Amino acid sequence: MRLALAIAAFVILIIHGLVFYDQFFHKWESYQTAYFDQARALAKTDTERAAVSGRKPRIEQTIVTTFGENRVDRCLTCHIGSDDPRFKEHAQPLRSHPFSEALGDRLLNGKWERRHKFSDFGCTVCHDGQGRGLETFYAHGEDHYWNDPLLGYVTQHDWRAEFKDKLKSTEFMQANCAQCHTEENFKSTPLVAQGRQLFFRKNCYGCHRIEGLSSGTLGPDLSEVGKKFKLDYLWESIVDPRANSKTSVMPQFKLSEAEIRALVTFLKSRRGINYSETSLDRYRATLAGKSTVGKVAQPGQPGAAATSVATASSVVATVPTAALGEKLINDKSCLACHKLGNQDGGVAPDLSFAGLVRDEQWFMEHFRDPRARVADSIMPSFGFPETDFLSITAYLKSLTTPPPFTSPAEFFKGTCARCHGEKGDGKGAIAVYLEPYPRDLTKAGFMNSKSDERLITSIKEGVAGTSMAPWGHVLNDEQVRSLLAYIRQTYVKDKQRPLKERDVPNTNPIAMSAESVTRGDQIFQQRCTGCHGKKADGKGPNSLDILPRPRNLHNADFLNATTDRRLFESILYGVQGTAMPPWVDYGLTKNDVGNLVNYLRSLNQNAQTTKTGNKH
Amino acid sequence: MAVGKPAKHAVEELTEGQQNRRRMLAWLSSVGLFGSAIISAISNLVFIKPRATYGAPNRFGIGKPDDFPSGTRIALGEHRVCIVREGDKLCAISTTCTHLGCIIAPSETGFACPCHGSRFDQDGNVTGGPAPKPLPWYALSLAPNGELEVDKGTEVGAGTYLKV
Numbered sequence: 001m002r003l004a005l006a007i008a009a010f011v012i013l014i015i016h017g018l019v020f021y022d023q024f025f026h027k028w029e030s031y032q033t034a035y036f037d038q039a040r041a042l043a044k045t046d047t048e049r050a051a052v053s054g055r056k057p058r059i060e061q062t063i064v065t066t067f068g069e070n071r072v073d074r075c076l077t078c079h080i081g082s083d084d085p086r087f088k089e090h091a092q093p094l095r096s097h098p099f100s101e102a103l104g105d106r107l108l109n110g111k112w113e114r115r116h117k118f119s120d121f122g123c124t125v126c127h128d129g130q131g132r133g134l135e136t137f138y139a140h141g142e143d144h145y146w147n148d149p150l151l152g153y154v155t156q157h158d159w160r161a162e163f164k165d166k167l168k169s170t171e172f173m174q175a176n177c178a179q180c181h182t183e184e185n186f187k188s189t190p191l192v193a194q195g196r197q198l199f200f201r202k203n204c205y206g207c208h209r210i211e212g213l214s215s216g217t218l219g220p221d222l223s224e225v226g227k228k229f230k231l232d233y234l235w236e237s238i239v240d241p242r243a244n245s246k247t248s249v250m251p252q253f254k255l256s257e258a259e260i261r262a263l264v265t266f267l268k269s270r271r272g273i274n275y276s277e278t279s280l281d282r283y284r285a286t287l288a289g290k291s292t293v294g295k296v297a298q299p300g301q302p303g304a305a306a307t308s309v310a311t312a313s314s315v316v317a318t319v320p321t322a323a324l325g326e327k328l329i330n331d332k333s334c335l336a337c338h339k340l341g342n343q344d345g346g347v348a349p350d351l352s353f354a355g356l357v358r359d360e361q362w363f364m365e366h367f368r369d370p371r372a373r374v375a376d377s378i379m380p381s382f383g384f385p386e387t388d389f390l391s392i393t394a395y396l397k398s399l400t401t402p403p404p405f406t407s408p409a410e411f412f413k414g415t416c417a418r419c420h421g422e423k424g425d426g427k428g429a430i431a432v433y434l435e436p437y438p439r440d441l442t443k444a445g446f447m448n449s450k451s452d453e454r455l456i457t458s459i460k461e462g463v464a465g466t467s468m469a470p471w472g473h474v475l476n477d478e479q480v481r482s483l484l485a486y487i488r489q490t491y492v493k494d495k496q497r498p499l500k501e502r503d504v505p506n507t508n509p510i511a512m513s514a515e516s517v518t519r520g521d522q523i524f525q526q527r528c529t530g531c532h533g534k535k536a537d538g539k540g541p542n543s544l545d546i547l548p549r550p551r552n553l554h555n556a557d558f559l560n561a562t563t564d565r566r567l568f569e570s571i572l573y574g575v576q577g578t579a580m581p582p583w584v585d586y587g588l589t590k591n592d593v594g595n596l597v598n599y600l601r602s603l604n605q606n607a608q609t610t611k612t613g614n615k616h
Numbered sequence: 617m618a619v620g621k622p623a624k625h626a627v628e629e630l631t632e633g634q635q636n637r638r639r640m641l642a643w644l645s646s647v648g649l650f651g652s653a654i655i656s657a658i659s660n661l662v663f664i665k666p667r668a669t670y671g672a673p674n675r676f677g678i679g680k681p682d683d684f685p686s687g688t689r690i691a692l693g694e695h696r697v698c699i700v701r702e703g704d705k706l707c708a709i710s711t712t713c714t715h716l717g718c719i720i721a722p723s724e725t726g727f728a729c730p731c732h733g734s735r736f737d738q739d740g741n742v743t744g745g746p747a748p749k750p751l752p753w754y755a756l757s758l759a760p761n762g763e764l765e766v767d768k769g770t771e772v773g774a775g776t777y778l779k780v
C-alpha cells in the first residue's frame with residue numbers, strides 16, 4: 001500500500017516534470033538564444049549591440065490581414081534571423097532570407113531592399129505551411145493529410161519515391177506568386193504562364209473546367225485543384241492518370257519533365273479564390289456574375305477561351321489548308337487520344353484511314369458536336385475556330401492510302417484488333433473508351449444468329465451511331481467476305497447453323513400515332529426500363545452487370561439506320577449473345593412491338609428531322 | 617456480523633527494518649507529491665498569461681530612420697505611438713491617453729487629448745487635465761534590416777533615446 005503510494009507519487013512527479021519540460025524548453029527558444037548570442041558577437045556598433053541586448057526568447061508573430069483570410073505567421077519565431085543580412089551564410093533556421101530580383105527586391109546604393117516585407121506579407125503566403133505551428137513538424141506540415149505542407153521544400157514520407165527529387169524545387173513557389181500576380185505573363189511566374197499555355201495547347205481545357213478559363217466537363221473541375229491536392233498528387237495525375245482513378249479516360253500525354261513541372265505549378269496555382277481578392281471583391285464579383293480570377297476570356301462562353309487562346313497562339317488561320325490541319329492535329333494533341341500512322345494515344349479511334357471511311361460532313365458535325373453522330377462519344381467538344389476544323393478535315397481527307405489487305409488476318413490485326421481485340425473478344429486496347437462497346441466476335445450465340453448478309457452490311461456500311469466505320473470504302477466485296485469468313489473461322493468457335501425463318505414484318509404494321517406512342521411508352525416502362533433505363537438511355541439499374549451494355553435508344557443515328565424488321569426481330573426473338581430476351585416468350589404481341597417501335601422512333605424523331613444523309 | 621478473530625497484527629511489534637522501510641516510503645511519497653505540487657504551481661503562474669495573442673503585435677518595424685527627418689514628431693495612428701526625432705536621437709512615445717485611453721495628437725506644446733482635455737508636454741509629462749500618469753516611452757531599436765523597431769512590450773524611462 002505504502003509502496004504503491006510512493007510509486008504513484010513518483011509517476012505523477014515524472015509526468016509533471018515531462019509536461020513542464022515540454023512546455024518550457026522549446027527548440028525555438030534555443031534557436032533564439034543562439035541568434036541573440038551570435039548577433040551580439042557580430043555587432044559592430046553600440047546601436048547594434050543595444051538592439052539585441054535585453055531581448056529574450058518569445059513567440060514572434062505576424063498577423064497578416066491583407067490577403068484574404070487573416071493569417072497568423074509564427075515562422076519568425078524559429079527563423080528569427082530571416083531579415084538579418086548578417087546571417088546569410090548561417091545554417092537554417094537562422095539563415096537570412098535571400099534577396100532576389102525575381103521577388104521584386106531592389107539593390108539600392110549597395111543595399112538590398114525587400115519588396116515583400118515579412119511584416120506585411122508574412123511567410124505562409126508564399127511558402128505555404130502552417131503559420132501557427134511552432135515545431136518543425138507542425139509548421140512545415142510534413143504530413144500527407146496536412147492542408148498546405150511547405151511548398152517546394154518538404155517531401156512527404158509517402159510520396160512516390162520516383163517523384164521525390166522532382167518535387168523539391170523552389171520553382172513551385174511560383175504557384176503562390178500567382179495567387180496575387182494574376183497577370184497572364186507576369187515575369188516572375190514563367191512556369192505558371194507556361195503551364196497555362198500547355199493547358200490550352202495540350203487541349204486539357206477540352207475536358208477540364210477551370211473557372212474563368214475553360215468549361216470542359218469530361219474530366220474533373222480543376223478550379224480549386226491547387227487547394228485540394230499536393231504537388232505529388234498533381235504530378236502523378238499527369239504522368240499516370242490511372243494511378244488514383246482506375247476508370248480515368250485521360251490519355252497519357254507525352255510531356256517532358258519541364259512541361260510537367262510547368263503544368264503542376266499552374267495547377268497548384270488554381271485555388272478558386274486568390275489572396276489578392278478581398279472578400280469584398282469576391283462579393284462584388286459574384287454580384288457582377290463573373291469571377292475576377294484569370295482574366296483570359298469571358299467566363300461562361302465555352303468557345304471564348306479556346307478561340308482567344310487559339311488565335312493568340314502562333315496559329316492564326318484564315319484559309320483552311322491540309323498542311324495547317326496536319327499541324328493542328330499534332331499541336332493540339334489530337335494524337336494524345338487518337339491513332340494516326342505510328343503515333344497512338346491509345347484512347348480513341350484510328351484516324352489513319354478516317355479520310356477514306358468518313359466524309360467531310362461527318363467530320364465537321366463530329367468536331368462541332370462530338371455526340372452528334374456517336375451518341376455516347378467521350379470526345380470533348382473543342383471550341384476551335386471553324387477554319388481549324390475545316391483544316392483538320394482537309395488534312396484527314398487527304399490521307400487516302402488504304403490499309404494494305406495482304407490477308408484477312410493481317411487486316412484484322414492492323415485495323416480491327418484495336419477495338420475488337422487481338423482475340424476478337426471485343427476487348428481491344430481502346431474498347432473501354434467506346435460506347436457502345438465493340439462486339440465480342442467470339443460470342444457464337446450472336447454471330448450464329450446473324451446472317452452473313454447482315455454482318456457483311458455491318459462491315460461494309462459500318463454501324464451508324466457507333467465508332468464502327470464503313471469499311472466498304474476501303475475493302476471490296478471479295479475482301480469483306482474473306483474477312484468475315486476469317487472471323488467466323490478464327491473467333492467463332494461453334495459451327496454456323498442454318499438460321500430459323502422468323503415471322504417478322506418488314507415494316508411496322510402499326511401506324512405512327514400519338515396513341516400508339518403512348519401505348520409503346522407504357523409497355524416500355526413496364527418491361528424494358530430494368531436494362532434500358534427509364535429514359536431509354538441504356539442506363540437502367542441492371543445495365544452495369546450486362547455486357548454488351550443495353551443499347552442507348554436515344555442514339556438517333558443508330559435507330560434511324562435500323563430497319564423496322566430488325567427492331568421487330570430483336571424485340572420479339574431477342575438478341576443472342578446478349579441479355580436481350582425473346583419477348584415473344586413473355587407474351588409480347590406483334591402489336592405491342594409495333595407500339596414499342598413507334599415509341600422508339602418518336603424518341604429520335606427530332607434528331608431525324610434535323611439530320612440528313614446518315615448513310616454513306 | 618460474525619465475531620472476527622482478534623486483530624493480532626495491530627499490537628504486533630514492528631521490527632526496525634520495517635520501520636525504516638515505512639519511513640523511507642513516506643519520504644518518497646511526499647517528495648513526489650510536493651514536487652508535483654510545486655511544478656503545477658509554477659506552471660499555473662506562468663500559463664495564466666498567454667504567450668501569444670492575436671492582437672496587433674507588440675514589436676513592429678516602422679521604417680528607415682531616414683523616413684523621420686530631424687525635428688519630426690510623427691504619430692503612427694495604427695500603432696498608437698509617436699516617433700520623435702531630434703538630430704540623431706530618436707524615441708517612441710505612446711499616444712494612448714493615460715486617462716481613459718483616447719488617442720491623443722501631437723500639439724505645439726506636446727500632446728493634447730481631445731476627450732477630456734488632458735495636456736502633456738514634449739516628453740509626455742502631464743501638464744493639465746484629468747490624466748493621472750505621464751505617457752510611457754517605448755523601447756526603440758535599430759533592427760538588422762535597417763528598420764527602426766518599436767517594442768511596446770518594453771517601457772523605458774523618459775529621456776531614453778536611440779542614437780542613429
Ligand code: FES
Pocket residue numbers: 713714715716717718729730731732733734745746747
Ligand atoms: S481620455 Fe484623454 S483626457 Fe480623458
